[in-house]
Amino acid sequence: MNTEDPTNGNEESQPLIHHGRTRENSVASIFARGRSNTINGLKTGYDTVKRHRVQFMYAVMATALLYLGFTLAFLPRTSLSRDFRRLHFSKLTKAETYRIYLESLQRENHAQQHLRTYTSHRHLTGDEDALQYTVDELKALGFSLKLEKYYPWLNTPVDTGMSLVIGGNTVFESEMMEDFVAEDPSSSGPHPVRAFHGYSANGNVTASFVYCGYGKSEDYDLLKDHGIDLKGKVHIIRYDSMFRGLKVKNAEAHGASAVILYTDTFDDGNVTEANGYKAYPHGPARNPSGFQRGSVEYFTEFPGDPTTPGYASKSPNTKRTSPMGKIPTIPSIPMSQRDIAKLLPHLNNKGIAFDVGGNVKGFEYFSGPSDPDVQVRVFNQQEYKIKEITDVIAEIPGILGGSTIIIGNHRDSWTVGGAGDPNSGSSILLEVARGLSELVSKGWRPLRTIQLVSWDGEEPAMLGSTEYGENHASRLQKQVLTYFNLDTAISGSQFKCEANPLLSELLRKSAASTRFSGKPDDTLLDVWESQSQGHVGILGSGTDFAVFQNHLGIPSANFKFVADGRDDAVYQYHTNYDTYTWMEKYGDPGYHLHNTMAIFTGMAVLQLSENEVVNFSVHDYIKDIGRYYETWYEMLNQTFTGNEFMQEKARNLSTLITHIVNHESLAFDHQTASLRKLVVRDYPWYKIHNKISIYINLTKLNAKLKRLDRLFLTDRGLKDRDWMKHAIFGPDKLLGYKGDVLPGLHEAVLGGSSQETLEWLHLLHKQMRLVKELLAS
Structure with missing residues (x-):
């Protein structure tokens, strides 16, 4: 059978036959062919992509545009307010923020635990135990802390004494200490504090004595008009609302060799033993053995370390100046009503009788002086040295940079107790911190930075806050929006609020959001309005807001619950009976007022922090300035009758203020209200330019509001107290604690100085012009 030849007879084309693997099927040849095929494939693919890349790019772009269009078509409308939180990954809305804060404090109340711990031992300035407790509690809440140390010059007590000496013989000697009462454990505990005055001069004086009423200027004018011999005598003065340091200053100016300050229960109002009430601890009246300790440094004129005026004592080696003119040069001591009753009856029928009487047994309120052989010995020994103090600062960073809200309270006390002053506020500060910590744990970030500060050394002279303010003055003026102060926060049932009028409306709104004392149907605003019409x-001065405002x-702002003078128990101020026992029996049984104040404080902070537009009321501020100015304007016209140039200047300023009240301030607040609505209005994505415009206006307006109060600062300060820089607010020069409006002008008119009055009219006119330009720009 014939078979077809596959080679077509071409023998040379036939392959050689080998036994085993052929060369073409070797491993090397397989890899070589694979590499060649891969390269060829890549080249082919590249050529294909190259030929179709335009079509490919169009396809990608079309897909992206389709996706973007689909996304934008269903993109929700948003407001600038919500955008702030989304862009910074804040997980809570404004409403949720308020709700969680309120619920956290309504659910629990730790104020009793805090108050009992703070008041279980003596904690004078620089105390380590109170510092450590504050640090531990804040750290347990998750706060990172900054501790700032300062080194002021101040005194600690060594010994004090008062003796009645008749004919050269000591017939009575005060123990300079309250009675221990078994019903009040902390008042009878270890390490009690002997009665003394902060920054009082050392001395040992034995002399006749004279009663000088309240130690006010009018009291001394009365004594001088009747020829009462004051020089070289020990001046006995009763406490009242006037700052004790100014009482000692007045006495020294009138020739006193020493001063004794005592508490007269007549000034306690209705709740006194004289009116049938029992004394503490058996009743609500003042215990007559109580000594009101306190500072006599002139801190209503120059607070802070008297050896570093205007700058911080940042180290033990800080350069210092003489404290002369800022502290007394004569010794002073506090005294109880019971012990002063051993002296004052010796003045009966001597000198003149004062119109205002009192409750000192056997005393008919004559001035004296005492007979030459009836004398009092005043002994005061204090150790003065540089002492370390520590401020504790906790911070929650905000979304919007450059604005900070500070809540502050001091923790140092004059005694073992200090339940009302200051540790009711210390407890509330920690409760506010707990509520804010709860928010942070749930992913909240405030719009504005919030700081909680525990000051040290307030009692001697607002040392911690003043040194801090002087140390960081430039930064604080650039960043801090407002300061809220908690001092002696709970000592009665009457709500009292003192504040820059810019904050008035904010505080009322916060009070409206605060349930009062756990009662579901009553708000703090309801109580506030019923008690004082929301006044x-x-x-003024006398506590830690001084460095910030003045x-x-x-x-x-400074807010507190105080005794009403009618039905409330008498607050045992700066005595050894200001204890948690008094607080739980009379001041705030159940700690409901502590809880109310913690909620109110936190809500005020959140209302200011969580609203994009700063909640300041410019109209309220300028209106208050105008109201007070009209009073001084009338006084000026009466004082400088016939001075046409003066009266024209005063009239021009009156016209300017009235114009700002009726025009610029109203227009600015209207602009603020309008912007507040725009910030929360929702816009579609394609109107992003609207949001940019709103943001620019928001930034400008908030900057103006922050700057407004700084316009009233002066380089010169007030006369004879140039540390007080604010032209609108300052402490009353004669009373200290009480506030004065337009104090520089007021003092100039009272003093009858045409030159100073003209200077203040010119300065205030310049400041009000700047305010007008700021509001209108």
Whole structure:
């Protein structure tokens, strides 16, 4: 059978036959062919992509545009307010923020635990135990802390004494200490504090004595008019609302060799033993053995370390100046009503009788002086040295940079107790911190930075806050929006609020959001209005807001519950009976007022922090300035009758203020209200330019509001107290604690100085012009 030849007879084309693997099927040849095929494939693929890349790019772009269009078509409308939180990954809405804060404090109340711990031992300035407790509690809440140390010059007590000496013989000697009462454990505990005055001069004086009433200027004028011999005598003065340091200053100016300050229960109002009430601990009246300790440094003129005026004592080696002119040069001591009753009856029928009487047994309120052989010995020994103090600062960073809200309270006390002053506020500060910590744990970030500060050394002279303010003055003026102060926060049932009028409306809104004392149907605003028609008082001095409002021009507020003078128990101020036992029996049984104040404080902070537009009321501020100015304007016209040039200047300023009240301030607040609505209005994505415009206006307006109060600062300060820089607010020069409005002008008119009055009219006119330009720009 014939078979077809596959080679077609071409023998040379036939392959050689080998036994085993052929060369073409070797491993090397397989890899070589694979590499060649891969390269060829890549080249082919590249050529294909190259030929179709335009079509490919179009396809990608079309897909992206389709996706973007689909996304934008269903993108929700948003407001600038919500955008702030989304962009910064804040997980809570404004409403949720308020709700969680309120629920956290309504659910629990730790104020009793805090108060009992703070008041279980003596904690004078620089105390380590109170510092450690504050640090531990804040750290347990998750806060990272900054501890700032300062080194002021101040005194600690060594020994004090008062003796009645008749004919050269000592017939009575005060123990300089309250009675121990078994019903009050902390008042009878170890390490009690002997009665003394902060920054009192050392001395040992034995001399005749004279009763000088309240030690006010009018009291001394009365004594001088009747020829009462004051020089070289020990001046006995009763406490009242006037700052004790100014009482000692007045006495020294009138020739006193020493001063004794005592508490007369007549000034306690209705609740006194004389009116049938029992004394503490058996009743609500004042215990007559109580000594009101306190500072006599002139801190209503120059607070802080008297050896570093205007700058911080940042180290033990800080350069220092003489404290002369800022502290007394004569010794002073506090005294109880019971012990002063051993002296004062010796003045009966000597000198003149004062119109205002009192409750000192056997005393008919004559001035004296005492007979030459009836004398009092005043002994005061204090150790003065540089002492370390520590401020504790906790911070929650905000979304919007450059704005900070500070809540502050001091923790140092004069005694073992200090339940009302200051540790009711210390407890509330920690409760506010707990509520804010709860928010942070749930992913909240405030719009504005919030700081909680525990000051040290307030009692001697607002040392911690003043040194801090002087140390960081420039930064604080740039960043801090407002300062809220908690001092002696709970000592009665009457709500009292003092604040820069810029904050008035904010505080009322916060009070409306605060349930009062756990009662579901009553708000704090309801109680506030029923008690005082919602009155907002004027800030003076005497506590930690002074450096912020009076020196740096930072709008401040100070709020508290105080005794009403009618039905409330008498607050045992700065005595050894200001204890948690008194607080739980009379001051705030159940700690409901502590809880109310913690909620109110936190809500005020959140209302200011969580609203994009700063909640300041410019109209309220300028209106208050105008109201007080009209009073001084009338006084000026009466004082400088016939001075046409003076009266024209005063009239021009009156016209300017009235114009700002009726035009610029109203227009600015209207602009603020309009912007507040725009910030929360929702816009579609394609109107992003609207949001940008709103944001620019928001930034400008908030900057104006922050700057406003700084415009009232002066380089010159007030006369004879140039640390007080604010032209609108300052402490009353004669009373100290009480506030004065337009104090520089007021003092110039009272003093009858045409030159100073003209200077203040010129300065205030310049400041009000700047305010007008700021609001209108």
